[in-house]
Amino acid sequence: MITLITGGSKCGKSRLAENLLEHFAGPKIYVATMQPFGVEASAAIDRHRRLRAGKGFDTVEKYTDLHELSLPDNCGVLLECIGNLCANEMFRSQSVSYPAERIAESIIRLGRTAAEFVAVTNQVGCDGISYEQGTADYIRQLGIINSLVASEADRVIECVYGVPVMLKGVLPC
Amino acid sequence: MILITGGIGQGKHKFAADLLHCDANSLTDGCSCELSDVPGCSCITDYHILVRRLMDNGIDPVGFTEQLCREYPDTVVVMDEIGCGIVPLDRGERIWRENTGRCGCIIADNSHTVIRMVCGIPISIKGELP
Numbered sequence: 369m370i371t372l373i374t375g376g377s378k379c380g381k382s383r384l385a386e387n388l389l390e391h392f393a394g395p396k397i398y399v400a401t402m403q404p405f406g407v408e409a410s411a412a413i414d415r416h417r418r419l420r421a422g423k424g425f426d427t428v429e430k431y432t433d434l435h436e437l438s439l440p441d442n443c444g445v446l447l448e449c450i451g452n453l454c455a456n457e458m459f460r461s462q463s464v465s466y467p468a469e470r471i472a473e474s475i476i477r478l479g480r481t482a483a484e485f486v487a488v489t490n491q492v493g494c495d496g497i498s499y500e501q502g503t504a505d506y507i508r509q510l511g512i513i514n515s516l517v518a519s520e521a522d523r524v525i526e527c528v529y530g531v532p533v534m535l536k537g538v539l540p541c
Numbered sequence: 542m543i544l545i546t547g548g549i550g551q552g553k554h555k556f557a558a559d560l561l562h563c564d565a566n567s568l569t570d571g572c573s574c575e576l577s578d579v580p581g582c583s584c585i586t587d588y589h590i591l592v593r594r595l596m597d598n599g600i601d602p603v604g605f606t607e608q609l610c611r612e613y614p615d616t617v618v619v620m621d622e623i624g625c626g627i628v629p630l631d632r633g634e635r636i637w638r639e640n641t642g643r644c645g646c647i648i649a650d651n652s653h654t655v656i657r658m659v660c661g662i663p664i665s666i667k668g669e670l671p
Contacts, residue, residue: 493549495626511550515661
């Protein structure tokens with residue numbers, strides 16, 4: 369079961385994702401994609417660690433090259449977040465790359481081996497701002513990943529202040 | 542009239558092309574088409590950019606949109622959702638948003654169906670999915 373959770377920043381996506389895996393009985397793995405660059409990123413990572421504490425997740429850090437990652441079959445996986453993964457891949461070297469299809473394929477592959485797979489992403493590109501090329505490309509690449517993953521997902525949820533709005537599938541009770 | 546909206550990169554063009562059984566490249570591109578090509582086309586994309594181009598050419602986008610809706614009620618309009626940000630300090634940007642918002646409301650009002658694309662998924666927010 370693949371679930372994609374989208375929404376704006378700071379809208380409660382992480383908590384919703386953790387809640388979806390709360391009653392998962394098997395081993396649970398948290399795939400962390402945010403690189404601890406700077407004070408704000410470190411604070412965000414600390415905050416998410418506190419939120420996850422005691423919820424039974426083993427953490428795997430994977431900032432780039434998601435295709436290299438293999439996880440045990442039939443575990444519960446929370447991948448957070450696709451937005452970081454996309455930025456890490458695109459801007460890892462001097463020349464910008466366009467990794468959308470490759471990242472989406474890796475996510476879908478991991479999703480199919482897991483018993484329960486929840487991926488958190490970000491909804492960007494609704495603010496009407498004309499960004500410079502790199503950012504504009506990032507917005508489009510993330511949109512492509514989200515659309516590809518959503519097409520294979522069993523559930524797609526837009527989170528609004530913690531409230532799940534179902535875009536595809538049915539919310540478990 | 543059908544309005545297809547949503548943020549950047551959400552699959553709006555593909556959905557419009559599938560709806561019209563044509564290639565996405567064959568839709569009338571609001572970023573680059575002749576302004577005179579808009580009335581009567583089957584589908585105009587990037588209408589929010591067209592609004593800016595109309596303004597740059599001294600044409601009132603609201604009047605243009607009202608006329609389009611009145612005379613070509615079968616047009617499919619694709620338009621980015623642009624309002625979810627801070628209202629910009631720049632007056633020209635504010636006027637563009639104002640015009641884009643008003644045009645979007647006029648098009649939605651005249652549309653039997655309004656579709657919002659999120660992650661490639663069409664959600665009907667007015668009428669039935671075609």
